[in-house]
Amino acid sequence: xxxxxxxxxxxxxxxxxxxxxxxxxxxxxxxxxxxxxxxxxxxxxxxxxxxxxxxxxxxxxxxxxxxxxxxxxxxxxxxxxxxxxxxxxxxxxxxxxxxxxxxxxxxxxxxxxxxxxxxxxxxxxxxxxxxxxxxxxxxxxxxxxxxxxxxxxxxxxxxxxxxxxxxxxxxxxxxxxxxxxxxxxxxxxxxxxxxxxxxxxxxxxxxxxxxxxxxxxxxxxxxxxxxxxxxxxxxxxxxxxxxxxxxxxxxxxxxxxxxxxxxxxxxxxxxxxxxxxxxxxxxxxxxxxxxxxxxxxxxxxxxxxxxxxxxxxxxxxxxxxxxxxxxxxxxxxxxxxxxxxxxxxxxxxxxxxxxxxxxxxxxxxxxxxxxxxxxxxxxxxxxxxxxxxxxxxxxxxxxxxxxxxxxxxxxxxxxxxxxxx
Numbered sequence: 019x020x021x022x023x024x025x026x027x028x029x030x031x032x033x034x035x036x037x038x039x040x041x042x043x044x045x046x047x048x049x050x051x052x053x054x055x056x057x058x059x060x061x062x063x064x065x066x067x068x069x070x071x072x073x074x075x076x077x078x079x080x081x082x083x084x085x086x087x088x089x090x091x092x093x094x095x096x097x098x099x100x101x102x103x104x105x106x107x108x109x110x111x112x113x114x115x116x117x118x119x120x121x122x123x124x125x126x127x128x129x130x131x132x133x134x135x136x137x138x139x140x141x142x143x144x145x146x147x148x149x150x151x152x153x154x155x156x157x158x159x160x161x162x163x164x165x166x167x168x169x170x171x172x173x174x175x176x177x178x179x180x181x182x183x184x185x186x187x188x189x190x191x192x193x194x195x196x197x198x199x200x201x202x203x204x205x206x207x208x209x210x211x212x213x214x215x216x217x218x219x220x221x222x223x224x225x226x227x228x229x230x231x232x233x234x235x236x237x238x239x240x241x242x243x244x245x246x247x248x249x250x251x252x253x254x255x256x257x258x259x260x261x262x263x264x265x266x267x268x269x270x271x272x273x274x275x276x277x278x279x280x281x282x283x284x285x286x287x288x289x290x291x292x293x294x295x296x297x298x299x300x301x302x303x304x305x306x307x308x309x310x311x312x313x314x315x316x317x318x319x320x321x322x323x324x325x326x327x328x329x330x331x332x333x334x335x336x337x338x339x340x341x342x343x344x345x346x347x348x349x350x351x352x353x354x355x356x357x358x359x360x361x362x363x364x365x366x367x368x369x370x371x372x373x374x375x376x377x378x379x380x381x382x383x384x385x386x387x388x389x390x391x392x393x394x395x396x397x398x399x400x401x402x403x404x405x406x407x408x409x410x411x412x413x414x415x416x417x418x419x420x421x422x423x424x425x426x427x428x429x430x431x432x433x434x435x436x437x438x439x
Contacts, residue, residue: 055356070208078201081174094142099126145169209356215279286334315401335401384410
């Protein structure tokens with residue numbers, strides 16, 4: 019039985035020597051290969067299991083359905099003992115109903131009244147729908163054009179006792195709860211909820227205040243946005259607050275944060291500038307791999323370990339932080355939580371915009387899927403345009419090669435819903 023997963027290696031985020039720029043696809047592959055669950059397990063009842071991640075395969079403890087039964091209200095008989103053509107079968111006394119099985123045996127050439135869900139009595143292999151018969155005083159008449167086993171449900175046709183019904187890593191949904199109950203499972207071993215802390219940095223950043231902000235100050239949009247996203251994804255979100263561009267302050271926030279959470283996400287301070295203290299501290303006291311990903315918006319992403327806990331250092335610009343979180347951090351958190359790698363599902367739609375794209379970086383434009391099935395791109399590609407994230411209902415995913423897009427050309431669109439937003 020699993021109790022906890024091993025911690026990550028300090029070099030789990032490291033890139034091969036000599037790699038300076040990494041394509042988006044390679045970055046995602048690297049994350050997928052390097053990460054695994056970092057949370058312990060616990061038993062929960064099914065009423066607490068929705069959205070939890072299974073930590074082991076689940077086996078059916080009984081078959082579903084447990085017995086051969088009728089799928090309709092009608093009459094049951096042995097078809098294999100009848101000749102083809104019109105039938106007039108005498109009815110036995112009594113009936114078979116759900117929860118009230120018939121205890122006798124139906125002899126060949128006779129029939130029994132049977133209701134939906136009732137166990138098939140001995141001697142019954144086929145059921146005819148009541149509407150397809152004519153009922154006389156003590157017999158039932160019909161034309162035997164049925165196939166053997168018609169209108170019946172066989173034991174175990176949905177799930178057989180002892181077989182795997184749900185696999186490790188599955189996130190339990192309401193239909194999964196119904197399946198587990200049907201096969202006699204009422205308590206499951208799941209991973210504890212991954213706790214994710216969000217820390218924003220930057221002296222210019224302020225939180226909600228009753229005073230008028232100064233001209234050089236901006237409100238912290240990143241932290242509320244990312245905390246909201248983390249909750250939407252089903253993780254436990256922990257607000258680690260805000261740190262000014264001061265090494266001691268950032269150090270204190272990181273040290274306090276790792277005591278509370280399994281993973282830390284930071285915004286700002288992750289590059290190599292004079293006041294990028296996230297990167298500096300990770301280099302001095304933790305481990306860091308600065309990924310220059312060929313992505314727009316984004317590019318500099320710092321990933322490392324702090325006292326055994328993974329840290330994702332994201333750009334400070336809100337659009338870049340959002341894109342990097344949905345494209346890189348989401349599937350990474352999924353693996354760290356014990357679940358499976360999450361690949362967003364996109365589809366091709368006609369463009370309702372024009373764009374000449376240079377080669378070299380994979381680009382994610384803010385897109386609005388319209389009622390006619392075409393997608394518009396936001397008027398500006400600036401990574402500080404927070405309004406573009408609210409305006410959009412998905413991302414337009416453009417490959418790294420050069421493109422000359424005209425209206426009507428097909429582009430890949432990833433709806434927010436596919437990103438869990």
